[in-house]
Amino acid sequence: MRAKFGICTVYMKRLLTNFKLLDPTIHVMETHLKQCLHCTKKLAGRTDKKFCSNHCRSSYHNQLYGDRTNYMRRVNGLLLRNRKILSDLFAMHRTGTTVPLSELYVKGFSPCHFTHQQKKAKNQLFTYCYEFGYQLTGKDCIKIVQQLSIE
Numbered sequence: 001m002r003a004k005f006g007i008c009t010v011y012m013k014r015l016l017t018n019f020k021l022l023d024p025t026i027h028v029m030e031t032h033l034k035q036c037l038h039c040t041k042k043l044a045g046r047t048d049k050k051f052c053s054n055h056c057r058s059s060y061h062n063q064l065y066g067d068r069t070n071y072m073r074r075v076n077g078l079l080l081r082n083r084k085i086l087s088d089l090f091a092m093h094r095t096g097t098t099v100p101l102s103e104l105y106v107k108g109f110s111p112c113h114f115t116h117q118q119k120k121a122k123n124q125l126f127t128y129c130y131e132f133g134y135q136l137t138g139k140d141c142i143k144i145v146q147q148l149s150i151e
Contacts, residue, residue, distance in 0.1 A: 038063075078113040079129055085109045086132035090144045098141040118147075 034043045038056035043049045051057040085107045089099050104111075111127075118126045118133070126133040126145065134142040 075113065078110050079115060082109055082113055082129040083132055086129055086134060086144055090132055090146060093144065098137050098143055101140045101142060104142070 034047075034049065035041065036043055036052040036056050037050050038060040039052065041052045043052055051060065085104060086109075088107075089103065093099055114127045114129050116128050118128065120126060124135055126135050128147060131147045132144065133147060134144050137143045
């Protein structure tokens with residue numbers, strides 16, 4: 001069943017056909033074919049299909065949400081590196097001994113990235129990367145502690 005065209009549409013169709021801009025064998029429904037959102041290939045199959053393959057679907061979503069997850073991945077990487085540095089130094093020095101800040105910085109410690117801070121008695125401030133924390137004891141020294149329970 002063919003769609004009926006208005007007078008203006010018929011004239012436009014003839015004009016476009018005469019200038020070889022429109023193929024008269026193309027039906028109206030074929031001009032609305034869906035394309036893959038990632039690679040723009042024509043889609044066949046289900047009417048609600050958006051992607052031609054699983055590769056295109058995952059590539060599209062990686063491109064769409066990549067910046068957000070990359071930022072979180074970088075911050076989590078910094079937090080995990082800080083935690084590893086603190087845990088290694090804690091295992092070497094154990095509780096009670098002070099560690100020079102220069103030793104942390106040489107290993108790549110970033111003091112700007114931590115998970116939480118805790119104030120204890122006498123205004124002692126502990127800064128934690130997950131369960132390992134540190135307290136500034138002097139100008140260039142810290143004391144590393146391990147938090148055993150989650151509060």
